[in-house]
Amino acid sequence: MKKLPLLFLLLILVQTVKGQDDLLNELEKQGPTEGDYTFATFKGSHIINGQSVETRRKGELEFIFSHRFGLINEGAYKLWGLDESVTRLGLEYGLTDRLGFGIGRTSVDKTFDGYVRYKALRQKDKGAPVTVTAMGTVTYKTLPNEDDDPVLASELKAEDRLAYVAQLMIARKFTTKLSLQLNPIFVHRNTVDQDVENNDDLALGFAGRYKITRSIALSAEYTLRLNAKENQPPDYVRYDAVGFGIDIETGGHVFQLIFTNTLGMFERYTVTETYHNFFDGDIHFGFNISRSFQIAGKK
Amino acid sequence: MKKYFFWILFLLVAFNISAQKFVLENSVITFFSEATIENITAENKKTGSMLNAQTGDIAFSVPTREFQFEKKLMQEHFNEKYLESEKFPKSTFAGKMVGFSNTVKGIQQVKASGKLTIHGVTTSMEISGTAEVQSDKIILKSKFIVKLADYNIKIPQLMWQNIAEQVEVTVDFTYKPQ
Numbered sequence: 274m275k276k277l278p279l280l281f282l283l284l285i286l287v288q289t290v291k292g293q294d295d296l297l298n299e300l301e302k303q304g305p306t307e308g309d310y311t312f313a314t315f316k317g318s319h320i321i322n323g324q325s326v327e328t329r330r331k332g333e334l335e336f337i338f339s340h341r342f343g344l345i346n347e348g349a350y351k352l353w354g355l356d357e358s359v360t361r362l363g364l365e366y367g368l369t370d371r372l373g374f375g376i377g378r379t380s381v382d383k384t385f386d387g388y389v390r391y392k393a394l395r396q397k398d399k400g401a402p403v404t405v406t407a408m409g410t411v412t413y414k415t416l417p418n419e420d421d422d423p424v425l426a427s428e429l430k431a432e433d434r435l436a437y438v439a440q441l442m443i444a445r446k447f448t449t450k451l452s453l454q455l456n457p458i459f460v461h462r463n464t465v466d467q468d469v470e471n472n473d474d475l476a477l478g479f480a481g482r483y484k485i486t487r488s489i490a491l492s493a494e495y496t497l498r499l500n501a502k503e504n505q506p507p508d509y510v511r512y513d514a515v516g517f518g519i520d521i522e523t524g525g526h527v528f529q530l531i532f533t534n535t536l537g538m539f540e541r542y543t544v545t546e547t548y549h550n551f552f553d554g555d556i557h558f559g560f561n562i563s564r565s566f567q568i569a570g571k572k
Numbered sequence: 573m574k575k576y577f578f579w580i581l582f583l584l585v586a587f588n589i590s591a592q593k594f595v596l597e598n599s600v601i602t603f604f605s606e607a608t609i610e611n612i613t614a615e616n617k618k619t620g621s622m623l624n625a626q627t628g629d630i631a632f633s634v635p636t637r638e639f640q641f642e643k644k645l646m647q648e649h650f651n652e653k654y655l656e657s658e659k660f661p662k663s664t665f666a667g668k669m670v671g672f673s674n675t676v677k678g679i680q681q682v683k684a685s686g687k688l689t690i691h692g693v694t695t696s697m698e699i700s701g702t703a704e705v706q707s708d709k710i711i712l713k714s715k716f717i718v719k720l721a722d723y724n725i726k727i728p729q730l731m732w733q734n735i736a737e738q739v740e741v742t743v744d745f746t747y748k749p750q
Contacts, residue, residue: 296593296622296631297666303620309637309661313652330644370644398661449658487653487726525645567643 311396314404314446315454317527317563318365318375318390320480321494321516322535322543323456326406326444328392329367332569337363337377341536341559344549354557361538371395379538382414386539388438396445403445410438412541433464436541440478450484458496460544469509475499476544482520490520492529496543514543515551529561592626592674594710594747601634603718605739612646614639623747625674625710630684632745634663654725655691663690665697672703679704682712690723701743710747715740 315325318335329335339361343354351357363377363386371392378385388410396404414434419426437460444454456478465472476499482492496514505511516533534551537543549555599619605612616639621632636657641647651657667686679702688697701714719738720727727737 294631294666296624296629297633297664300620300622300631300633300664301662309635311658312637313648330648333644449652449656565645567645 309398309400311398311404311446314396314444314452315482315492316490316520316522317529317561319529319561320454320482320492321518321529321531321561322514322533322537323458323478323480323494323496323540324390324406324408324440324442325480326392326404326442326454328371328390328406329365329373329565331367331370332567333367334566334568335365335563336566337361337365337561337563339363339538339559339561341531341533341538341557343557345532345556345558346554359536359538365390377539379542381536381538381542383416383418384412384414384539384541386410386412403443406442406444408438408440408442410440410540412436412438412539429464436460436462438540440540450490452482454478454480456480456496458540458544460541462541462545466509469502469505470545471500471502474501474545488522492516492518492520494518494533496547498544510548511545512547512550514547525565527561527563529563531559531561532556533559592624593750594623594625595750596621596745597709597748598744598746600742600744602742603639603739604742605736607736612641614641614647614650616640619745621745621747622750623710623712625705628669628672628682629667630669630686630712631666632664636661636663660690660692663688665689665699667697667699669703674705674710677705684714688718690718691725693723695722699743708749712743712745712747714743716743717741 315327318325318327318329318337341359343351343357345353347354359380361377361379363375365373365375367373374389376385376387388408390406390408392404392406394401394403394405396402412435417426438458440456440458442454442456444452446452458476458478460474462472476496478494478496480492480494482490484490494516498511498513501511512534514533514535514537516531518529518531521528534549534555534557535543535547536557537547596619599617599621601616601619603614616634618638619632619634621630623630636655637651639647639650641650665686665688667684669682669684671680672682673680681700682703683698683700685696685698687694699714699716701712704711717738718741721737
């Protein structure tokens with residue numbers, strides 16, 4: 274009986290000593306907060322030629338300037354393709370952290386594109402294993418106009434120049450360095466030469482990036498066409514688009530240096546009109562440069 | 573009889589100890605960094621904290637990803653490159669306030685000494701501030717300097733904005749009884 278008060282004192286002592294660390298442990302048990310969403314699965318809105326799951330953040334405007342040069346294997350006379358180039362100028366804006374839209378214009382077929390991108394699911398530490406972004410695009414080619422080809426230009430109606438793209442980007446950031454993406458793409462062209470081309474094309478894009486330093490990453494992309502026509506006449510032979518790139522990030526800029534077999538900087542071209550074979554060495558050098566501006570929606 | 577007395581006393585004391593625990597009602601942690609081109613501030617309202625008003629023990633845990641920046645890209649860089657918040661999701665402090673009394677009403681100067689962990693690096697830290705005990709609330713305020721180098725946080729060389737080598741952290745916590 275005499276020992277009991279001693280035990281009691283000891284209990285109080287233990288209570289106080291373990292105090293502060295105990296408090297911290299108790300806090301940690303309260304688990305993750307809502308902010309545990311994965312970020313920076315990819316650096317840019319584009320991985321190489323294709324799109325990534327990334328949307329612009331709210332109030333952020335991105336200017337994207339893309340270039341594809343001629344074929345490297347054209348040799349020194351054409352400065353390994355650098356004599357020729359095609360360009361895409363694009364703008365993308367984030368209405369919210371998940372919903373954005375963009376416009377662009379590519380010199381290939383003098384094509385305009387407009388799209389809406391929505392991040393439907395966000396990867397979370399304890400939650401969704403992947404990020405899923407849905408995107409719908411309309412492209413309109415203005416080539417040829419009346420000066421280029423008066424006959425054809427007068428025959429083509431507006432709807433003949435339109436194509437539509439619907440795609441899903443499904444990506445997972447596996448580690449801080451490695452991210453992989455699956456990208457089913459559906460392309461519908463209103464008007465094609467049906468003997469040799471499909472109105473509707475399906476493709477599955479595979480892409481990944483691996484960070485080698487804090488600001489530099491390597492990326493790769495393969496667009497597998499699922500219903501390509503076989504035995505095409507020579508002018509209509511098409512290939513899967515392949516690309517390899519290096520991403521360099523400096524402050525508000527992302528520089529992507531690219532080696533690819535397509536001139537496509539929009540899906541209609543990448544999926545259905547890539548006419549060089551990467552594995553024959555027909556490779557274009559190119560780059561995407563993006564610059565981000567926070568123009569609205571502070572905090 | 574003596575036995576009963578002991579148990580009653582024990583229960584009273586145990587109850588008393590738990591009743592002295594306070595949790596956060598409102599919290600704001602901001603940091604401010606003076607830079608050449610523009611000053612950088614970020615605000616975090618998702619801190620968790622507990623305070624034992626009797627002993628002065630205090631702990632807080634700050635989820636790094638909840639720091640809100642004006643520029644969202646900067647926020648991404650902060651998380652991805654500098655605080656590496658996927659590896660180190662939280663900054664924590666566990667310590668004891670010296671000079672704190674839960675019976676003194678009004679503003680009192682206090683000093684909390686303990687361990688501050690940022691970016692996975694733990695250092696001993698003494699944080700000065702004020703405490704105000706109200707009838708059912710305790711308000712803690714403090715301002716202190718964190719040197720990035722102490723926590724192994726790299727300062728970028730290839731940046732548009734140079735990040736200052738130290739940042740000023742302001743803490744504003746309002747506690748209620750648990």
